[in-house]
Amino acid sequence: xxxxxxxxxxxxxxxxxxxxxxxxxxxxxxxxxxxxxxxxxxxxxxxxxxxxxxxxxxxxxxxxxxxxxxxxxxxxxxxxxxxxxxxxxxxxxxxxxxxxxxxxxxxxxxxxxxxxxx
Amino acid sequence: xxxxxxxxxxxxxxxxxxxxxxxxxxxxxxxxxxxxxxxxxxxxxxxxxxxxxxxxxxxxxxxxxxxxxxxxxxxxxxxxxxxxxxxxxxxxxxxxxxxxxxxxxxx
Numbered sequence: 001x002x003x004x005x006x007x008x009x010x011x012x013x014x015x016x017x018x019x020x021x022x023x024x025x026x027x028x029x030x031x032x033x034x035x036x037x038x039x040x041x042x043x044x045x046x047x048x049x050x051x052x053x054x055x056x057x058x059x060x061x062x063x064x065x066x067x068x069x070x071x072x073x074x075x076x077x078x079x080x081x082x083x084x085x086x087x088x089x090x091x092x093x094x095x096x097x098x099x100x101x102x103x104x105x106x107x108x109x110x111x112x113x114x115x116x117x118x
Numbered sequence: 119x120x121x122x123x124x125x126x127x128x129x130x131x132x133x134x135x136x137x138x139x140x141x142x143x144x145x146x147x148x149x150x151x152x153x154x155x156x157x158x159x160x161x162x163x164x165x166x167x168x169x170x171x172x173x174x175x176x177x178x179x180x181x182x183x184x185x186x187x188x189x190x191x192x193x194x195x196x197x198x199x200x201x202x203x204x205x206x207x208x209x210x211x212x213x214x215x216x217x218x219x220x221x222x223x224x225x
Contacts, residue, residue, distance in 0.1 A: 045216040
């Protein structure tokens with residue numbers, strides 16, 4: 001059974017860097033596409049970016065300049081770094097699997113809430 | 119970016135009701151449309167892809183259809199576990215974009 005679990009600090013100071021980890025069990029991080037998606041309070045879902053085949057990445061243009069997705073294959077984890085955060089980055093952050101390159105997300109983590117506040 | 123417009127943003131319904139949610143794309147997206155169910159405290163769930171292809175394990179009361187750039191999610195007979203927020207998502211072009219969601223609440 002494939003499971004995804006997000007982890008990271010629930011509170012980040014404005015202008016600092018948000019760092020999250022997604023731990024994957026039951027599947028290899030070297031296969032498929034692995035995404036980060038977020039949902040600000042009261043708003044819809046926003047795709048942040050993905051990692052595919054361990055080393056390739058692509059990002060939503062709206063967040064590309066501040067986002068980095070990387071992988072730790074030894075731990076079967078991938079991570080998100082979002083720099084220069086503001087209150088607008090307050091959201092529930094999800095990691096998700098995109099099976100192959102089919103464009104949709106067939107498995108998700110439960111999400112981790114992140115608040116940007118001083 | 120392709121804009122996905124969902125309607126309504128919320129609706130109230132009772133168990134047994136037929137519920138319809140609409141998602142309109144700002145341009146042609148073929149049938150590259152998926153639907154998700156979000157419930158508090160649970161991992162989001164993929165209901166269907168390719169507009170109408172039901173995922174394994176999803177009850178048959180859920181169905182999807184398309185007409186041009188308009189897509190519809192129908193729940194034929196609402197059950198208690200279906201009270202949730204539903205999102206559409208296009209995968210025709212990047213960035214992948216979602217609708218704003220439709221919250222299905224108990225009447």
